[in-house]
Amino acid sequence: PKKIIIDTDPGIDDAMAIFLALQSPELEVLGLTTIFGNVYTTLSTKNALHLLEIAGRTDIPVAEGSHVTITNGTKLRVADFVHGNDGLGNQNFPPPNGKPIDQAAAVFLVEQANLYPGEVTLVALGPLTNIALALQLDSGFAKKIGKIIILGGAFFVNGNVNPAAEANIFGDPEAADMVFISGADVIVVGLNVTHQVVLTALFHKTILEADRDKLARSGGKFAKYLCQIMDIYFSYHKDSYEIKGVYLHDPATLIAAVDPSLFTYTEGVVRVQTTGISRGLTILYNKQKRFGEVSEWCDKPTVKVAITVDAPAVVKLVMDR
Numbered sequence: 567p568k569k570i571i572i573d574t575d576p577g578i579d580d581a582m583a584i585f586l587a588l589q590s591p592e593l594e595v596l597g598l599t600t601i602f603g604n605v606y607t608t609l610s611t612k613n614a615l616h617l618l619e620i621a622g623r624t625d626i627p628v629a630e631g632s633h634v635t636i637t638n639g640t641k642l643r644v645a646d647f648v649h650g651n652d653g654l655g656n657q658n659f660p661p662p663n664g665k666p667i668d669q670a671a672a673v674f675l676v677e678q679a680n681l682y683p684g685e686v687t688l689v690a691l692g693p694l695t696n697i698a699l700a701l702q703l704d705s706g707f708a709k710k711i712g713k714i715i716i717l718g719g720a721f722f723v724n725g726n727v728n729p730a731a732e733a734n735i736f737g738d739p740e741a742a743d744m745v746f747i748s749g750a751d752v753i754v755v756g757l758n759v760t761h762q763v764v765l766t767a768l769f770h771k772t773i774l775e776a777d778r779d780k781l782a783r784s785g786g787k788f789a790k791y792l793c794q795i796m797d798i799y800f801s802y803h804k805d806s807y808e809i810k811g812v813y814l815h816d817p818a819t820l821i822a823a824v825d826p827s828l829f830t831y832t833e834g835v836v837r838v839q840t841t842g843i844s845r846g847l848t849i850l851y852n853k854q855k856r857f858g859e860v861s862e863w864c865d866k867p868t869v870k871v872a873i874t875v876d877a878p879a880v881v882k883l884v885m886d887r
């Protein structure tokens with residue numbers, strides 16, 4: 567199986583992605599690293615430990631990540647109105663028994679990349695601070711990490727924090743820009759793709775059966791847990807987007823590690839706007855026109871940006887697992 571590390575801010579869709587990874591025979595989860603985003607980092611760590619306990623996988627290490635952005639200059643924004651104060655649907659779960667390992671997330675990332683050069687896929691489901699820190703710690707990290715698959719950005723569509731920015735990029739724009747131009751083998755999955763991947767729910771009875779009801783009836787341990795925490799996530803989507811369902815941002819991105827062929831990609835340079843009202847905006851430059859003099863764009867390494875997705879196949883995999 568493919569060795570993966572999940573950098574995460576759990577988070578309801580993060581919980582789905584983590585369970586999905588644990589249920590995927592194609593993957594071997596080496597560890598979870600935590601970051602602020604949906605909640606502050608301390609709570610992300612508790613939630614990561616809690617989710618591994620629910621899954622019976624306390625053998626997997628959790629390394630706590632940064633509590634501040636890469637420049638330490640940005641006030642953190644948490645998304646309690648999307649995921650609940652506890653990040654997991656306000657269920658008042660008891661605190662986990664386990665503890666994070668005695669190594670910071672960035673140190674753990676560097677160590678694993680050195681242990682298995684070229685073999686580790688890092689799936690980043692929150693702001694990119696820990697990955698930027700790993701790049702600063704080890705100048706060879708970009709080449710030693712096998713692949714980085716990022717849930718972040720919004721290409722040619724509006725963001726979800728504001729019209730310009732998607733939440734994970736908005737969380738630490740300077741870190742995101744560093745990662746996009748690091749020269750690592752990067753795949754970016756943005757809102758332009760994840761807004762097509764919807765787990766359906768019905769608030770009024772119709773003849774169609776919704777995914778949420780199927781999950782609730784499946785009797786599976788993970789399905790049952792997810793149905794318990796997901797209500798607030800459904801309400802948020804109903805109020806903010808007027809859709810009968812939820813976007814599967816993080817699980818869809820995890821699927822790009824399981825089966826990259828369910829997406830198509832375009833290649834280009836991605837940079838992040840770090841100032842003004844469009845702070846956090848991701849801009850893709852596909853090199854179709856030469857701008858010879860603008861080296862901040864032309865001379866930078868490219869990444870792959872997901873452009874289309876086989877949404878029914880992705881939702882089916884999520885449901886099955």
Ligand code: BDR
Binds near residue numbers: 579
């Ligand atoms: C991303 O932000 C978080 O709310 C989600 O967990 C996802 O990673 C979506 O913009």
Ligand code: CA
Binds near residue numbers: 576577692
């Ligand atoms: Ca997330």
